[in-house]
Amino acid sequence: MAETYNPRRTAVLLVDPYNDFISEGGKAWPRLEPVAKEVGLLDNLRSVVTSARQGGVRVMFVPHRRWEPGDYETWAYPNPTQQSIRTRHSFARGTWGGEFHPDFQPQAEDIVIHEHWAQSGFTNTDLDLQLKQHGISHVVAVGVLANTCVESTSRIAMELGYHVTLVRDATAAYLPEMMHAAHELNGPTFAHSIVTTAEVVAAFEEARSGAA
Amino acid sequence: MAETYNPRRTAVLLVDPYNDFISEGGKAWPRLEPVAKEVGLLDNLRSVVTSARQGGVRVMFVPHRRWEPGDYETWAYPNPTQQSIRTRHSFARGTWGGEFHPDFQPQAEDIVIHEHWAQSGFTNTDLDLQLKQHGISHVVAVGVLANTCVESTSRIAMELGYHVTLVRDATAAYLPEMMHAAHELNGPTFAHSIVTTAEVVAAFEEARSGAA
Amino acid sequence: MAETYNPRRTAVLLVDPYNDFISEGGKAWPRLEPVAKEVGLLDNLRSVVTSARQGGVRVMFVPHRRWEPGDYETWAYPNPTQQSIRTRHSFARGTWGGEFHPDFQPQAEDIVIHEHWAQSGFTNTDLDLQLKQHGISHVVAVGVLANTCVESTSRIAMELGYHVTLVRDATAAYLPEMMHAAHELNGPTFAHSIVTTAEVVAAFEEARSGAA
Amino acid sequence: MAETYNPRRTAVLLVDPYNDFISEGGKAWPRLEPVAKEVGLLDNLRSVVTSARQGGVRVMFVPHRRWEPGDYETWAYPNPTQQSIRTRHSFARGTWGGEFHPDFQPQAEDIVIHEHWAQSGFTNTDLDLQLKQHGISHVVAVGVLANTCVESTSRIAMELGYHVTLVRDATAAYLPEMMHAAHELNGPTFAHSIVTTAEVVAAFEEARSGAA
Numbered sequence: 002m003a004e005t006y007n008p009r010r011t012a013v014l015l016v017d018p019y020n021d022f023i024s025e026g027g028k029a030w031p032r033l034e035p036v037a038k039e040v041g042l043l044d045n046l047r048s049v050v051t052s053a054r055q056g057g058v059r060v061m062f063v064p065h066r067r068w069e070p071g072d073y074e075t076w077a078y079p080n081p082t083q084q085s086i087r088t089r090h091s092f093a094r095g096t097w098g099g100e101f102h103p104d105f106q107p108q109a110e111d112i113v114i115h116e117h118w119a120q121s122g123f124t125n126t127d128l129d130l131q132l133k134q135h136g137i138s139h140v141v142a143v144g145v146l147a148n149t150c151v152e153s154t155s156r157i158a159m160e161l162g163y164h165v166t167l168v169r170d171a172t173a174a175y176l177p178e179m180m181h182a183a184h185e186l187n188g189p190t191f192a193h194s195i196v197t198t199a200e201v202v203a204a205f206e207e208a209r210s211g212a213a
Numbered sequence: 214m215a216e217t218y219n220p221r222r223t224a225v226l227l228v229d230p231y232n233d234f235i236s237e238g239g240k241a242w243p244r245l246e247p248v249a250k251e252v253g254l255l256d257n258l259r260s261v262v263t264s265a266r267q268g269g270v271r272v273m274f275v276p277h278r279r280w281e282p283g284d285y286e287t288w289a290y291p292n293p294t295q296q297s298i299r300t301r302h303s304f305a306r307g308t309w310g311g312e313f314h315p316d317f318q319p320q321a322e323d324i325v326i327h328e329h330w331a332q333s334g335f336t337n338t339d340l341d342l343q344l345k346q347h348g349i350s351h352v353v354a355v356g357v358l359a360n361t362c363v364e365s366t367s368r369i370a371m372e373l374g375y376h377v378t379l380v381r382d383a384t385a386a387y388l389p390e391m392m393h394a395a396h397e398l399n400g401p402t403f404a405h406s407i408v409t410t411a412e413v414v415a416a417f418e419e420a421r422s423g424a425a
Numbered sequence: 426m427a428e429t430y431n432p433r434r435t436a437v438l439l440v441d442p443y444n445d446f447i448s449e450g451g452k453a454w455p456r457l458e459p460v461a462k463e464v465g466l467l468d469n470l471r472s473v474v475t476s477a478r479q480g481g482v483r484v485m486f487v488p489h490r491r492w493e494p495g496d497y498e499t500w501a502y503p504n505p506t507q508q509s510i511r512t513r514h515s516f517a518r519g520t521w522g523g524e525f526h527p528d529f530q531p532q533a534e535d536i537v538i539h540e541h542w543a544q545s546g547f548t549n550t551d552l553d554l555q556l557k558q559h560g561i562s563h564v565v566a567v568g569v570l571a572n573t574c575v576e577s578t579s580r581i582a583m584e585l586g587y588h589v590t591l592v593r594d595a596t597a598a599y600l601p602e603m604m605h606a607a608h609e610l611n612g613p614t615f616a617h618s619i620v621t622t623a624e625v626v627a628a629f630e631e632a633r634s635g636a637a
Numbered sequence: 638m639a640e641t642y643n644p645r646r647t648a649v650l651l652v653d654p655y656n657d658f659i660s661e662g663g664k665a666w667p668r669l670e671p672v673a674k675e676v677g678l679l680d681n682l683r684s685v686v687t688s689a690r691q692g693g694v695r696v697m698f699v700p701h702r703r704w705e706p707g708d709y710e711t712w713a714y715p716n717p718t719q720q721s722i723r724t725r726h727s728f729a730r731g732t733w734g735g736e737f738h739p740d741f742q743p744q745a746e747d748i749v750i751h752e753h754w755a756q757s758g759f760t761n762t763d764l765d766l767q768l769k770q771h772g773i774s775h776v777v778a779v780g781v782l783a784n785t786c787v788e789s790t791s792r793i794a795m796e797l798g799y800h801v802t803l804v805r806d807a808t809a810a811y812l813p814e815m816m817h818a819a820h821e822l823n824g825p826t827f828a829h830s831i832v833t834t835a836e837v838v839a840a841f842e843e844a845r846s847g848a849a
Contacts, residue, residue: 076770077350078376080403115751118763120403124372125763127754133586134712138289138560148394149402153368160336160365162557164290182360182394190361191292191332288558327539330551337551339542345798346500348774374769501774502800504827544827548796562713572818573826577796580789584760588714606784606818614785615716615756 004166004194004201008057008208012137013049014158016063016122016144016151018105021091021098023145023173028091028098032175033145040170040180042145045198047104049143049171052202054108056209059135062101062113063122063144063154067094080119082149120153128154129161139164141201143171147183159191166194168201216378216406216413220269220420224349225261226370228275228334228356228363230317233303233310235357235385240303240310245357248392249385254357257383257410259316261355264414266320268421271347274313274325275334275356275366279306292331294361332365340366341373351376353413355383359395371403378406380413428590428618428625432481432632436561437473438582440487440546440568440575442529445515445522447569447597452515452522456599457569464594464604466569469622471528473567473595476626478532480633483559486525486537487546487568487578491518504543506573544577552578553585563588565625567595571607583615590618592625640802640830640837644693644844648773649685650794652699652758652780652787654741657727657734659781659809664727664734669781672816673809678781681807681834683740685779688838690744692845695771698737698749699758699780699790703730716755718785756789764790765797775800777837779807783819795827802830804837 021027023043030037037043053060066072068090073079079087086092092099107113112135115126122128132140140163142155151172158165169184188195196204233239235255242249249255265272278284280302285291291299298304304311319325324347327338334340344352352375354367363384370377381396400407408416445451447467454461461467477484490496492514497503503511510516516523531537536559539550546552556564564587566579575596582589593608612619620628657663659679666673673679689696702708704726709715715723722728728735743749748771751762758764768776776799778791787808794801805820824831832840 077772078371078374078405078770080371080377080405082402115761115763118766119372120368121372124369125751125766127751127761130584130586130754130761133562134714136562136713138557148399152399153372153403156332156365156368157336159292160331160333160554162290162554165292176398178394179398182390182398186388186391186394187360187364187399190294191365193290193292289560290558327549327551330554337539337554339539339549342542342549342796342798345774346502348501350769350772372766374766502798502829504795504801504829506826543796544792545796548793572823576823577792577827580756580792581760583714583716584755584757584789586714589716600822602818603822606814606822610812610815610818611784611788611823614718615789617714617716 004196004204006058006139006204006208010137011139011141012059012061012132012135013053014061014063014122014140014142014154015050015105016142016154017065018046018102018144019065019092019098020100020102024102028089033173036175036177036180037173040173042171042173045171046143048198048202049141049168050105052205054110056205058205058208059137060111061128061131062107062111063128064114064116065092065150066116066118067092067099069094083119120150121157122150122154123157123161132163139166141166141168143168145173147172147174148179152183152187156191165192166196166201167192168196168198171198216408216416218270218351218416218420222349223351223353224271224273224344224347225265226273226275226334226352226354226366227262227317228354228366229277230258230314230356231277231304231310232312232314236314240301244387245385248387248389252382252385254383254385258355260410260414261353261380261383262317264417266322268417270417270420271349272323273340273343274319274323275340276326276328277304277362278328278330279304279311281306295331332362333369334362334366335369335373344375351378353378353380355380357385359384359386360391364395364399368403377404378408378413379404380408380410383410428620428628430482430563430628430632434561435563435565436483436485436556436559437477438485438487438546438564438566438578439474439529440566440578441489442470442526442568443489443516443522444524444526448526452513457597460599460601460604461597464597466595466597469595470567472622472626473565473592474529476629478534480629482629482632483561484535485552485555486531486535487552488538488540489516489574490540490542491516491523493518507543544574545581546574546578547581547585556587563590565590565592567592569597571596571598572603576607576611580615589616590620590625591616592620592622595622640832640840642694642775642840642844646773647775647777648695648697648768648771649689650697650699650758650776650778650790651686651741652778652790653701654682654738654780655701655728655734656736656738660738664725668811669809672811672813676806676809678807678809682779684834684838685777685804685807686741688841690746692841694841694844695773696747697764697767698743698747699764700750700752701728701786702752702754703728703735705730719755756786757793758786758790759793759797768799775802777802777804779804781809783808783810784815788819788823792827801828802832802837803828804832804834807834
């Protein structure tokens with residue numbers, strides 16, 4: 002089902018586009034690579050972001066906490082992923098792995114949200130505030146991982162009253178069955194729309210013409 | 214891995230134990246029945262709740278919005294489940310389907326949380342406040358559905374800083390692969406512990422002896 | 426400074442219009458009466474609510490927790506007001522004091538928000554969700570008390586990204602200096618507009634004509 | 638009334654100790670200086686922070702957004718203070734005014750919370766999460782301003798279930814009547830304890846001995 006988007010009320014949420022996740026040589030890239038290549042993740046992310054900017058749809062970066070020395074050391078209950086980050090130093094601040102992929106650098110019109118500590122880009126951050134202050138009612142969540150940060154951010158977006166679109170080939174996960182869970186099992190219970198990159202790009206181009 | 218629980222700092226979150234979900238004749242029971250029977254849902258819920266109360270672990274009811282006429286009619290973006298509820302009138306207030314299963318009635322020491330509109334028992338409710346006011350740091354989430362309300366409540370519990378336990382046979386879902394997604398694919402990324410009813414009951418009994 | 430309001434994006438937040446607060450014979454009325462009568466509270470609340478409904482501005486009831494037996498008994502840190510309510514049983518559920526004043530009864534188009542436990546109508550409730558689902562960006566906070574529930578609700582409304590209007594004579598407090606604090610000392614730091622009932626009624630009538 | 642504090646469950650929230658606020662030459666210092674000097678703000682802040690650290694009470698920095706070019710320019714509803722900051726560039730990032738006062742520099746054990754955009758150190762930040770992950774139930778709010786950021790942070794702390802202490806001479810405001818409003822009119826409705834620096838320092842020293 003085709004969605005239409007009012008560009009002034011829509012934002013792309015670009016989740017965790019770190020080198021450690023989506024660049025050759027990144028710490029998590031080997032685990033992500035099979036699914037990422039199968040769906041065409043990088044090309045599709047480029048298409049979504051480019052067509053969003055051309056259509057006047059605001060792009061918001063939703064970045065994970067960049068690891069720093071001391072992180073989680075004094076916490077009572079770090080989650081399994083955070084415990085792993087303590088060892089692996091994923092997205093370490095000041096390192097290449099903790100930089101955004103070169104093709105996904107914030108532009109002047111973009112908003113960079115405060116770093117999230119766990120999976121949800123909303124919880125403990127200013128994402129809801131920035132969406133409200135920019136008049137956004139519709140969010141299109143892309144980036145990684147499909148079943149963790151993208152899914153938790155999208156689940157909460159729905160809880161908070163936003164219209165939520167998932168893009169099944171502008172995200173990736175460690176296993177194909179995680180993609181299946183995100184888009185066939187769980188997504189249909191909370192997302193208002195689950196589309197392909199081609200569909201969302203077409204909708205953004207339509208929005209652009211409509212606005213012209 | 215065995216967890217230990219301090220009963221004064223632990224709560225069982227009993228999610229949506231409505232007749233419409235878990236009783237013969239309930240609107241959603243036919244879809245839930247195969248998995249529920251396979252895991253022994255009802256017996257296990259009874260065991261968890263009984264052992265919690267005996268061990269001094271507080272039980273909190275985390276109920277979904279009971280449908281009322283007018284619900285979602287004026288909302289901009291009801292989610293797919295809410296759109297379905299508009300037609301099916303699940304958990305309708307004042308009907309048998311919207312009552313808690315007879316074996317899961319709030320007792321004097323229990324807390325009944327405000328009804329949640331979507332999947333997360335935390336968002337738009339007083340659950341976090343009630344947990345704090347009762348000194349709770351550890352939550353054990355049981356009830357239904359494994360991949361929707363139980364999962365969203367548990368994901369957010371972790372986001373908010375709680376220690377989260379899932380109980381793989383004290384919950385159910387519409388499909389076995391949804392159970393697999395909840396406990397094998399997604400749960401391990403956010404939950405601190407994923408156990409069986411037998412394990413959590415043993416832990417609660419141990420807590421009870423320890424407290425004695 | 427005159428504000429203009431788009432009626433489809435504006436809501437009146439009617440805070441705690443309980444008999445115990447604003448009706449002769451209410452438990453807190455004797456403390457509130459001097460300021461309430463000086464500003465013309467009841468007449469002004471009627472004017473704001475009536476003009477809102479006529480102008481297509483949605484009215485949302487933002488009610489305090491109605492006291493029930495057991496409330497706060499097991500809480501670790503009830504606040505001073507909650508400790509007092511434990512003794513005085515303010516707004517007791519099932520009593521006249523816990524009913525809304527007869528002139529402020531929810532109508533079909535109104536929304537009744539979940540009860541708040543403390544001062545903020547947002548925290549631990551579904552107010553933010555209901556505002557989003559109804560497309561609201563502007564809130565006009567009226568009711569009682571000016572420096573507690575109305576002020577906390579308004580402070581948080583601003584924190585969450587809403588445009589906030591205070592109405593200086595459609596609220597009341599126990600002391601004139603509390604009104605002064607709310608509208609001259611604190612309000613100007615967080616509210617976008619601080620007006621009189623006459624001004625907000627004029628703005629709502631203008632909105633009505635504009636919409637016609 | 639004397640409070641006692643368990644140092645492992647208590648945190649000092651040090652709100653906005655920027656040069657622009659509390660140092661000679663700071664942009665807002667001239668407005669703050671009369672009250673600050675009357676209450677002995679700087680000496681008292683030093684006493685609270687020092688005694689906290691010595692007593693094993695964790696110090697959390699709760700900093701306002703440091704102004705950057707572009708801030709608030711695209712926002713729909715910046716509040717009056719934010720509109721003023723757009724012009725005055727208070728706490729500008731990379732300037733002396735946006736640095737913490739030299740006597741209030743984060744130490745290894747301290748936690749620096751994400752910057753807040755408005756008044757509440759909780760809303761849109763990770764403060765609640767950090768408190769939970771460090772097992773904190775009691776917060777002692779000091780810093781500036783008494784009736785804006787300190788008050789909003791404290792009001793929300795109470796809403797979220799924390800025990801809240803205000804320290805009447807370890808804060809300041811632009812006018813004496815704002816101090817009066819914060820501590821005599823509003824504070825008593827939400828704070829669990831309102832004390833002096835001497836009292837809180839004594840309590841922290843007692844906690845230290847108790848812990849020894």
